[in-house]
Amino acid sequence: MAGYEYVSPEQLAGFDKYKYSAVDINPLSLYIMHPFWNTIVKVFSTWLVPNLITFSGFLLVVFNFLLMAYFDPDFYASAPGHKHVPDWVWIAAGILSFIVYTLHGVDGKQAHKTNSSTPLGKLFDHGLDSWSCVYFVVTVYSIFGRGSTGMVWVVLFSFILSHWEKYNVGILFLPWRYDIKRFLFNSLYRDLFTAMIIGCALCVTLPMSLLNFFGSYTNNTLKHNSVYEAMVPFFSPCLLFILSTAWILWLPSDILEIHLRVFYFMVGTAFANITCQLICPTLNWLLVPLFLVVLVVNSGIASFIANGLLYTLAAAFSVAHVHYGVRVLKQLRMEEKNIGL
Numbered sequence: 001m002a003g004y005e006y007v008s009p010e011q012l013a014g015f016d017k018y019k020y021s022a023v024d025i026n027p028l029s030l031y032i033m034h035p036f037w038n039t040i041v042k043v044f045s046t047w048l049v050p051n052l053i054t055f056s057g058f059l060l061v062v063f064n065f066l067l068m069a070y071f072d073p074d075f076y077a078s079a080p081g082h083k084h085v086p087d088w089v090w091i092a093a094g095i096l097s098f099i100v101y102t103l104h105g106v107d108g109k110q111a112h113k114t115n116s117s118t119p120l121g122k123l124f125d126h127g128l129d130s131w132s133c134v135y136f137v138v139t140v141y142s143i144f145g146r147g148s149t150g151m152v153w154v155v156l157f158s159f160i161l162s163h164w165e166k167y168n169v170g171i172l173f174l175p176w177r178y179d180i181k182r183f184l185f186n187s188l189y190r191d192l193f194t195a196m197i198i199g200c201a202l203c204v205t206l207p208m209s210l211l212n213f214f215g216s217y218t219n220n221t222l223k224h225n226s227v228y229e230a231m232v233p234f235f236s237p238c239l240l241f242i243l244s245t246a247w248i249l250w251l252p253s254d255i256l257e258i259h260l261r262v263f264y265f266m267v268g269t270a271f272a273n274i275t276c277q278l279i280c281p282t283l284n285w286l287l288v289p290l291f292l293v294v295l296v297v298n299s300g301i302a303s304f305i306a307n308g309l310l311y312t313l314a315a316a317f318s319v320a321h322v323h324y325g326v327r328v329l330k331q332l333r334m335e336e337k338n339i340g341l
Helices: 009-013 027-041 050-071 087-113 119-144 151-169 176-183 190-218 227-250 260-279 287-297 303-339
Strands: none
Touching: 009 303, 027 087, 050 087, 050 119, 087 119, 119 151, 119 260, 119 303, 151 190, 151 227, 151 260, 227 260, 227 287, 260 303, 287 303
C-alpha cells in the first residue's frame, strides 16, 4: 500500500497537456478582492513558494477548527445557560479567517509572479480547499449553535458542482457564494446568513453551472458526451450524503450530542478524497467501509461500540486521504521532472 500508484499511466500521459482554465465573474472578487490581492502579492518575495502559502492557509483553517472545538466542543456555547466562547477567541478566529482568505487569493498570483504555476500546484490547492470546506462551515456553526440548517451539505454541494462543471466543460467557474459568504462571515445573523448561503447555492451557483453546461453542449465543446459520463462525479458525493444521513437518522448512539465534530470531520475527509479523485472519477473505495459501518450500527449494537467505529473511521479516512495526497503528489512531481516542467 505504501507504494500504491493512484494515477494511471494513461492519465500521466496527458499531464503535460494539462491547461488550467478558470473564470471568476463575481463583482466582489473583480473590483475589491483581486485589486487587494494584487497589492498584497507585491510584498511577497520571489523565494516564497506558492504551495507554502497554500499550506499555511490550510493550517490556519485547521487551527481555527481546533480552537473552536476546544472552547465549544458540542456547539452549545451560544445557547442560554452555557459557558460562552471568550471574546478574544472570536476576534482571533475572525482575523485568522481573513488571513486564510487572503492567502487563498494570493497563492495563485504568487505562482504567476514567480513563473511556477503547474498542474501539481493546482491539484495541491484544490485538494486542500476541498478539505477546508467542512472545517470552515463547522467553525461558523459555533456562532449560531445547534439547529437544522443543512449548511454543510449546501457548501459541499456548491464545491462539487463547480468541479463537475470543470470535469464536463473544461473551465472552472468560481461560484459567487464562495466570496460572498466569507465577506459577510461576521456581519450577518444566523437566519440571514443561512438564507444567503442556501439562496446563493440554489439561485446563483446551480443556475450558472447549468447555464455553462448547456452553453458548452450547444457549442459542442463538452468533454463527455454521454449522460452517464457527465454525471459520474456526482455518484460518490450522493452516496456519501445518503450513507451519512442514514447514520444520523438511525444511529442508536450519542453522536449528535457528544461526537458531532468527529462526525463532521469524518464526512469532510471522505468528501475531500472524493473531490480529489475527480482526476479519476470512479466510486470511492472509502464509501465501502462507511456502508458496512452504517449497516452494523443499525443492527442494534451498543452506543460505545458505535462511537468507537466512528473514531476508527475518522482515523482511517484521514490516513487514507493523506496517503492518497502524498502518493499522487509524488507521482505528479516525478512526471514534472520527466517532461521538464
